[in-house]
Amino acid sequence: MKDVLNYQAVKEMIDITSNLYRLGWDERNGGNISYLLEENEVLQYVDAAKVLRNIPMIFNGEELIGKYFLVTGSGKFFKNVAADPETNLGIIRVAGDGESVDLLWGYKGGGVPTSELPAHFMSHIARLEVDSENRVVMHCHATHLLAMSFTHDLTPKVFTRTLWEMCTECLVVFPEGVGILPWLTPGTNEIGEATAEMMKVFRIVLWPFHGIYGAGKTMDETFGLIETAEKAAEVYTYVCAQGGVKQRITDENFRALAKQFGVVPNKDFF
Ligand code: 13P
Ligand code: ZN
Numbered sequence: 001m002k003d004v005l006n007y008q009a010v011k012e013m014i015d016i017t018s019n020l021y022r023l024g025w026d027e028r029n030g031g032n033i034s035y036l037l038e039e040n041e042v043l044q045y046v047d048a049a050k051v052l053r054n055i056p057m058i059f060n061g062e063e064l065i066g067k068y069f070l071v072t073g074s075g076k077f078f079k080n081v082a083a084d085p086e087t088n089l090g091i092i093r094v095a096g097d098g099e100s101v102d103l104l105w106g107y108k109g110g111g112v113p114t115s116e117l118p119a120h121f122m123s124h125i126a127r128l129e130v131d132s133e134n135r136v137v138m139h140c141h142a143t144h145l146l147a148m149s150f151t152h153d154l155t156p157k158v159f160t161r162t163l164w165e166m167c168t169e170c171l172v173v174f175p176e177g178v179g180i181l182p183w184l185t186p187g188t189n190e191i192g193e194a195t196a197e198m199m200k201v202f203r204i205v206l207w208p209f210h211g212i213y214g215a216g217k218t219m220d221e222t223f224g225l226i227e228t229a230e231k232a233a234e235v236y237t238y239v240c241a242q243g244g245v246k247q248r249i250t251d252e253n254f255r256a257l258a259k260q261f262g263v264v265p266n267k268d269f270f
Contacts, residue, residue, distance in 0.1 A: 004045045004105050005085060009035055009070050012219045013089060014082045019223070020140050021078040025230070029075045030211070031140040032114035035219065036124060037068040037091070046091055046104040053103045054095060055112050059189045061121045062098030063128075069094075069101075071120070073111040087111065094121075118192030119213065126196040127203070127215045134215055136222040141211040144233035149208035151240075156180050157269045159206070164269075165249050166232035166239065168257065173228040175263040179205040186210060204229055 004010055013035060020026045069092055072081070076088040090106035090113055101113065114120065120137045127134035152159055160177035164170045179198030184191040184207070195213055198205045204225055205213040212229065216222035239245060251270055258265050 001047060002044050004091070007041070007045045009037055009041070010085060010089065013070055013072075014085055016138075016219050016223055017072065017078040017081040017088075025140040025142045025211075025226075026078040027141065029077055031078055031138075032072045032074075032116050032120065033136070033138045034072075034114070034117075034120040034124065035070040036135040037070055039068060042068045042091065048093070048104070051102040051104065053107075054100050055092070055103055056100045057117060057121075059118045059122070059192065060098045061094055061125070063125045064094040064121055065096060065098050067094050068092070068104075071113040071117070073107050074113060074115045076111065084108075115187040116192075118187070118189045119195045120192075122189075122192040122196035123199045123213065123215055126199040130200060131217070133217045136214075136216050136219055138214045138216075138219075138222045138226060139211060140226060142226060142230040142233070144237050145206060145212050145230055146210065148233050148236060149206060149210075152236075154180050154206075154208055156202075160266070160269050162236060163229055163232040164254065165245075166235040167228070168249065170228060170232050171254055171257055171265055172261045172263055174202075174204055174225060175258065175265040176202050177266045177269050178202060178229065181205060181207055183208050183210075 013033065020031055071090055071092060073088050073090060081088045086106050087108040091104045092101040092113060093104060095102050116139055123137045152162060156177055156179055159180055163178060179202035181194050181198065184194060195205050199215055203215045212226055214222045214226040216225055254265060
């Protein structure tokens with residue numbers, strides 16, 4: 001077996017969690033990430049037959065049976081991941097009953113996967129139906145998006161339009177827009193189901209007064225998605241502080257942008 005700490009996926013997880021902490025989007029144990037692993041890669045680092053523990057889940061994830069994930073631990077601080085990956089991360093496989101996971105590495109000292117596993121796994125199931133290459137689901141408490149959820153209209157159309165208008169790149173990066181849930185209790189199957197339903201259309205979903213979910217093919221793509229939306233929210237904060245919008249990107253500009261970059265913007269948002 002090769003050393004897990006040399007596994008590219010683990011290195012990426014360490015890099016992203018460190019960055020999310022550095023950016024101030026994951027205070028304390030805030031945030032969680034799940035990364036769907038390639039079986040032929042992960043089995044070079046862990047023994048499929050050596051199950052350290054079986055950990056129950058509060059929902060049925062039978063669509064994911066046999067799949068391997070690298071997942072941040074519940075209650076673990078992103079700031080500590082780089083110094084101690086084996087305590088703060090885990091490699092798990094969805095067990096044959098679909099209602100538990102087998103731990104193959106990590107969660108040293110009795111840890112368990114994020115309390116948001118329902119939202120992560122249900123989102124993976126939803127995204128995989130739309131895009132078979134989707135591998136990452138990322139949740140964080142991005143500061144300006146969180147702040148905007150208190151001050152801005154919370155319909156997906158109006159919220160998305162504001163973000164698109166704050167930075168020319170936004171429409172190119174998330175042409176389908178941003179999904180928005182009502183406030184729901186974190187960690188529940190209810191919020192998991194609602195997030196996954198949104199994930200059929202959107203790769204970014206706002207949890208008002210809490211944070212943001214992003215999904216994508218790679219760590220970089222998913223991080224970049226959240227980063228771009230968060231940057232737009234930051235610009236919006238400055239724009240409001242400077243007295244509000246005096247001129248804006250027009251629908252005509254957006255259509256030219258979409259044509260230039262070959263993206264199809266959500267038609268319901270025009
Ligand atoms: P966990 O520590 O269980 O991952 O929870 C953090 C969080 O952000 C909950 O939404
Ligand atoms: Zn959270």
